[in-house]
Amino acid sequence: MPAVDLIIDHEQRGGVSRRTFIKGVIATGAAVSSTAYLFRSSGVFAETLTQGAVERLITLNVNGQQRRVDVVPHETLAMTLRYKLGLTGTKLGCDRAECGACTVLIDGVNRYSCSTLTHTVRSQEITTIEGLEDSTGQLHPVQQAVVDEGGFQCAFCAPGFIMSMVALVEANPNPTRSETAHALSGNLCRCGDYNKILNSAMRAAEYARRRA
Amino acid sequence: MAEKLIGKDIVPPDLVAKVTGRAKFAEDFRAPGMVFAKLLLSPMPHARVRNVDASEALSMPGVLGMLTPDDLPEAPPRSERALTYEPLYEGEPILAVAAVDETTAADAVERIKVDFEPLPFVLDPLKSLHPNGPNARTEGNYFFRSRDPEEQGFRTLKWTEADFAEAGEGRMPMGEPQTEWTVGDIDAGFAEAALVLDETIVHQSLSHHPMEPRSAMAYWQNGKLYLHTSTQSVAQTRVGVARALDLEPDDVVLIGEYCGGGFGSKIRGSPIQLVPALLSRKIGRPVMLRITRYEENYIGRSRPGFQARVKMGYRADGRVTAVDLYIVEDGGAYGSGDFRTAGTVASLSYQPLSMRLRGVSLYTNTPPRSAQRGPGGAQIVGMLEPIMDKAARQLGIDRVAIRRINAPDNNGWLGPQRASLTSAYVREALDKGKEIFGWEEKIRLSGRRNGTKVTGVGVGLSPFVGGSTGFDGLLVIRPDGKLYIHQGIGNLGTHSIADTARAAADVLGMPWNRCVVVWGDTSNHLPWSSVQAGSQTTHAHTRANHAAAMDAKRKLQEIAAREFGGSPGDYATADGSVYLRSNRLQRMSFAYAARRAIQIGGKYSGHELADNLNAVTVTSARALAGQGLVAAARDTYRHEGSTWSFVVGFALVELDVETGQIDLKEYTAVTDCGTVVHPRSLAAQLHGGAVQGFGIARSQKWVFDPQWGVSFAKRFYTARPPGILDVPLEMKWGAVNKPDPQTPVGAKGIGEPPVGAGSAAVASAISDALGGQCLCRTPLTTDVILAALEGRKQPYGPLEIHV
Structure with a gap:
């Protein structure tokens, strides 16, 4: 085209x-x-959609809540979270699975929400950065570790990195610095604050162990 | 007395918001009735729009309107506008369409028929200098700046065939320059030299790519523009927006509490931020313009590349006797002047006995340039430091020692005027760096082979300007007993909104938990501040806040003297109280003093202000008058000479001789940036800047199709900035920590110089691993390294700038 x-x-x-x-x-x-990154809403694809092949009003499990939301079939989870559910903590840095700013947890696995169709995660548990604090407003150990290390500079990438850190400490409570770097390698930080991010992640694992 | 905050780690006041997702960046705001805009970008590197047929697009359901260049206010002919009918680079915005959702806006953009007339284009400044070479703009290939408006204007500079022929194969030709300066006698300098090196060097252009693209959202309410934008600076961006739209600054409410990175690309926001503002005014709805990474690649600014020729003369002891530097700068679509700073930085780094700078900066049909962290400095440092290594090898001198021999001290000079320095502790930084990095042991590993891996060790020295002066501080002590420190700077994540506020807290002896930093939203009444760029902020605003705090202290002392008797000088402040020095029980809380200030009025409550304040500060202080003890002051502290900071970088790499892969194992940065204000944040600047430098040295580049002038490297994966696996697992740092004598807190800015140190140290280490081969090019990608290892011809021509 x-x-x-x-x-x-x-x-x-x-x-x-x-x-x-x-x-x-x-x-x-x-x-x-300017629009090449968007899923098109015209053409054959749109024809089939308007025939009601896919249900639009769906229920998502986001941060432990059931959320009813109207989602078009080609909509990405990042767009649903940011523009339909008001969860703007999840950032869009590249729209194309290159930077990880949009990372969320889907059934505990860190995934790029910019490259996940909302309809594909209907029956799964979605956790965003807004869902990490506990019901009393207590920071998640990973968040607390970042605060204690003074982690991140501009922090546009922070929500994505933090979600990857949460996935890491759940999967591997005792990571080495090298394992940590590998676990976070799907996230990009342009401020180059990797040293402090690694310090934060190592402390996060320590806090998580202490809590466990 | 509260413990001094300067020099201590603190948790910045915005960090919890950042880790919980509550921090709102420009694209996170919503307004009732908000609609979306999409841009139509030029598909050609240079063209003229002859006709636009938007009838089909505008008749689509959900489409609300369109903004064209005709809707923009007038601007001077050479300046970049938000939209244009004569695109000067592929991807330049032409039109914007507003619709109820982003997809509809995007569909509408696709249905606009634009009749483009292609125009000649040029991607390489040397090609534009060729006698028959094309110009990037119809008006010429550079802009001649002059105070005389008759003389000022577009011009065309061409070199002769003879100029090109004279240089010979692979060497940069040197025709007529636009700028030339000389210090000392360079002929005598070369005559005195025991060694003369003459090299042609290429430094790439590269995009800034901050994580947050330059999105903006705007609406109008009761005649005022509310603009949420991604900007490095707040007070100055608001004034810039007001000027561009012919509004009073008071009619612009600018909100930029968080900026997701700028690195020089969002100093006063971006031209594109005017699009949602104007489109919103036109259609009467709030407009969100979400910039994608794809668009950011084009409109997001970039560092100008250099093609350069340098001739350097050395005495046998390593002292630089002469530098003859000629830079051809790729100024992109709207021009740049980095080469001038590059010349100044070269003079400062090596203190040559004589020096000549010649340079030209030419338009090309490539994305617009702007300052990028260490503009001019990072390029020239990355280009010349490997030449210093080469000289050191040939003269048999240690590579740190040759830098030490030439380094500036407090009596150093820079630039054509031989300007003086406020302070320079470069030798101290080199010595400390040697120690922390372990230079003496590491240098013994140089060239050691382990299987397919060869170790290389490198060093790079990088100076940059460290501060400006003359801005305003604005503080309020409110009846709640807290100190409110108003900041008109931006919040880029350098923590300077908090760090510079600490200068005020320390003057008053105020504990940090009773300080409130007010920033980012001009409706909260912010003072006139420096742009958050060029490493100005730490210097400029520790000074301005110090000045305002001294004003507050005087007023507190006077109020206490009125209340308790005696003279103001009998009183001191600490821990939120003003007290009698001879009897600390005779004290008044700041809360009480604030109430007294409101009752007394006049200068105490902000109803009378000093007459040397900027108009922006006056407006803000008036708005705050009567709310407490208001202190507002301009920085008039003595300042003679030029303030510069220095970073020395040390790197250790392992080069795999079979694959050409580089593994960066170790990095240490040591700085002279005056007094250390915030150690952890300083480390973040030293390491983060270095990581950007690693990207320059190793990976980030542009690739254009020479036939059509369109870009191939427009996403992260094609021009990859360093990821977490590309940097050492643990990096080290240090600081000389000697106060600059010409600023009350002693602190100099540090944002810029870490980049050049990172780039130069890695280029130096790679060259070392290659047995001292100086490839005279960045980035040192795997193909370049493999060709060098195998003694093959390089994949690129020696002068090729965009591959």
């Missing part, structure tokens, strides 16, 4: 005709579309 509909003529300008240009752009696969 060409990114932008262009009126094509055959005039030569600057040695490049527009037709040639567009062909070239398409051939190189570098067509610019």
Whole structure:
């Protein structure tokens, strides 16, 4: 699909005709579309959707609560959480499973919510950063560890990293620093605060062990 | 007396919000009736829009309106606008459409028919200098700046065929420069030299890619614009937005409490933040413009690349006698001037007996440039430090020693005017770094082979400007007994909103748990502040808050003297009280003093203000008047010379000679940034900046299709910034911790120089692992390293800047 509909003529300008240009752009696969990352709502896909093939009003288990929500079939979990359920703690950093800012837990496993269709997690337990504190508002040991280490700089990546840390300490209460780095390697921090993030994660594991 | 806060670790006041997801960044805000905007981006690197047919898009259900360049306020011809009919790079925004949801807006964008006329484009500044080379803009290939408006304007600079021929194969030609300065006699400098190196070096351009793209949400209420935006600075961004939209600053409420990284790309926000503001005004609904990573790649700013030629002369003892530096800078679509700073940094690093800088900066049809952490400095440090290594090897001098011989001290100089320094403790930093890193032991591992792995050890010295002066501090002691420290700077995660506030707390002896930092929302009445960029904040705002706290202290002493008798000087402050020095039981709580200040009025309550304050501070102080003891003061502390901070980086790598893979095993950074304000946060700057430097040295680059001028490396995975597995498991640091004598707290800024130290130390270590081969290029990707290992021809031409 060409990114932008262009009126094509055959005039030569600057040695490049527009037709040639567009062909070239398409051939190189570098067509610019501000929208290329979005799932399309038009075309054949949309036809089948409007025929009611998929139920739209669904129930999600988010942070221990049953949430009724209207979800279109191609909607990602990140968009549902952020724009339908008001859970903006989950961040969108890349829309494409490259940065991990959108990491949430699905049945305890850390996953990219930007690349998970909401409909696929209907029967699963979803935990976001907002769901980590206990009912009294006490911080989760991982959150407390980050606070005590002064972890993160801008912290846009923090919710995603923290969810990965939670998954790590549950799965491996005694991680080495190297295992910790591997467990967090699906998350990107552009402030480069990895040293402090690793310090936080090591302390998090210690707190989690103490609690257990 | 409360313990001094400066020099202690604290938990920043915003950290709990950050770890619970309650911290709201620009894209986290919602407003009733909010709709979504999408951008239409140029598919071509240079074109003219002849016609736009949006009829189909605008008739779609759910589409609410469109913003075009015609809807934007006038701007000077060379400046970048939020939208344009003459896109100068692939991905430049042309139009924006608003619709009830993002998908509908995106669909509408796809249905707009744009008639583009392709125009000639250029991706490499050297090609634009060629006699028949294209210009990136129809008006010329650079902008000549002058105070004389007649003289100022676009110009075209071309070099001659002879200039190109003279350089010879693989060497950078050096035609007519735009800028030239000389210090000392460079001919004499080279005549005196025992060793002369002449190298051609290339440094890539690279995108900033902060984790938070530059999203913004705007609405209008009772004639005021409410703008939620991702910005490094708050007070200055608001003024910039007001100016761009021809509004009074009071009519802009700017909210930027959290900024998800900027690194120089969001100094006053971004041009694109005007789109939701104007679109909202046009359609009468709140508008969210969510910028995606894909869009961020184009509009998100980048560091200008350099092609350079340097000739350096050395005495036998390693002293630099002459530097002759010529830089061709890739200024991107809207220009840049990093090469000037690069020249100044080179003069400062090596204190050469003579130096000449020549440079040109040219437009290319590539994404816009802006300052990126250590602008100009990080590039030149990464380029010249490996040359210093080469000289050290040839002269048989230790690589740390050659830096020590040339390093500036308190009598150092920089730039064409031979400006003086406020302080420089570079030798101390080198010595401390040697010790922490263990240079003497590590250097013995240099070149050692273990299986397929070869060890390399490197060092890099990186200076950068460490502060500005003359901004305002604004404090209120309220009847609740707390000290409210108002900050107009941004909150990038450097913790400087809290760290610089501590200067005020320390002056008053106020415990930290009774200090409240007010920041990020201009409706909370913020003072005029520096931009949170160029490592200015720590210096500028420890000073401004110190000045305001001294004002508060004087007022507290005067109120106490009025109440209890005696003279103000008989009183001191500590732990939230003002007390008689000779009898500490004679005391008044700050809570009581605040109530007294309100009763007395005048200067005590903020109804009378000093006449040297910025208008922004005056407006804010007036709004706060009567709410407590108001203190507002401008930083007028003495400051002569230029304030610079320094970082020395040490790295140890293992190079796999079969795969070309680099494993960065160790990194240590040591700084002279004056007094250490917040150790843990300082470590984060030293290490975090270095990680960005590792990305420069090793991985981040641009790839363009030369035929169509479109980008291939526009996502994280194609221009990969370092991940957690690309950095050492544990990094070390240190600080000289000697106060700068020309600032009351003694602290200098530290945001910028860690980047160049990281880049240079890693480039130096890789070169060491390659047996001292200086590849004179960044990034040192695996293909480059493998070609060097195997003695093959490099995959790129020696001057190729975007591959």
